[in-house]
Amino acid sequence: MSLEVLKPGLHTSIQDGGRVGFQDKGIPKSGFMDTQSAHLANLLVNNPPNTSLIEMSFLGATFKVHKTIEIAICGACMGALANNTHIPINKKVLIKKGTVLTFSQATRGVYTYLAVSGSFMIPTYLGSTATYIPAGIGGQQGKLLKKGDKIPIKSISIKTNCSFGRVKPIQAKTTLNLTCLKGPEYHCFSIQDLDSFFTNTYTISKNSNRIGTRLQGTSLELTNVTEIISSGIVKGTVQITKGGLPIVLMADAPTTGGYLRIVNLTRKACNILSQLPVGKKVQFQLMQP
């Protein structure tokens, strides 16, 4: 009565809506990188939006399904196959017991979400199943999924007719503007720096991960103030390091930090950014309140 990992893929983990209520102890929220896609996957299989599911990054995993289940795949397109048959994303699909589910390299986007009806049975740590690798907490013993892992699935009755439950795919964005709000240290930057921050095009660096997205491009000049007394960090906070380049803090962001917080991405912009692969170009755009 489980989903067995045959091949783990690049970075496959259990995530949920995040570990809330423990940031005062320095424990990051973690949870979905692309919240919108994860919610969508859960809703398609009639689960509450923050239910635990499997998050795959860039290179998908292969699973054997030991139980007839309904699934939904949302987020990046990883050319999912049920045995040798192509299965659509953004749609509820019935998968028969014994089927091998194969996900390959993401062709559009980065993060893919696999939700199952009835949900995975994962023990919670501090109220959440979200895997946070640096501290080894959540998910499967605090680790990425590996070959041989069997993730138990909570039993629910399956409706065989699953022709409904399809959503319109999220259009791949052609304009890569990241909408943001002024951050706590916005006013610490010179007019010239703010001007170049919003006109510069930044490239997503290969050193990006669940903690943060590092951006490359023209460095800001910066004034004499380059650091602050360490203060709170939330998902979407954009810090400017002393080198003058931005880092966008994401799901596994540390709870506090000491670099200047120039802007905060909107939740929607965080979802968009999470799906942009290395090398993609972005621009920041201030939302007028």
Add this chain to the structure above:
Amino acid sequence: MFNIVPYGEEALLLNFKAEISLEVHLQVKAYYLHLKKLHIHGVVDFIPAYHSLTICFCPEIVNYKALKNIIQKEKVIIPKKNTEKNIVEIPVCYDVEFGIDLEMVAAKTKLSHQQIIDTHTAQPYLVYMLGFAPGFMYLGGLHKKLHMPRKETPRLKVSAGSVGLADQQTGIYPLETPGGWQIIGRTPLQLFTKEQPSLVSMGDYVQFTPISKNTFYTLKSR
């Protein structure tokens, strides 16, 4: 005493006087404990820091304006003194094998390795806040001689247990994470375990004790 500013779509920030002081620490602590006890519907997380308190909320349940109003109306009593005097001892090996920035710190401060160790272990430090990563404590009271700027670009990996300096702050990396602090030593203690998410609490004191490499490995293997 503080101002309230929006902080993204899902948080707001209480900014107290921008300094690291016991006075401001006690204000932040009092507000954090008081507001947390209120269990305001829609408020999901608190991040108390040196001079600020980040409050995370669900914008579908409560908005910035409403929350700001609630906070402004609360009467919070600020204690004059830190009533907790719990001192936690932490052994640190200041060998160059672990203190990878020790040479650089020595050059910049014009202090010998021994002088750096003596200065760093001279007195207990107040735990101003927990944050950054599970088990990480921000300690105040660092001697002026050891004030060091952060690295221009943070290292992608800093080993667990590394003891570092950053401006007026000193602290220990509890886990292997990216980080921009100048590293001067390492403790063999595990600062974060599942059973004990934090060794100390906000308001406790920490005393560093220098140990040899041998003692480090003995303690580490326990």
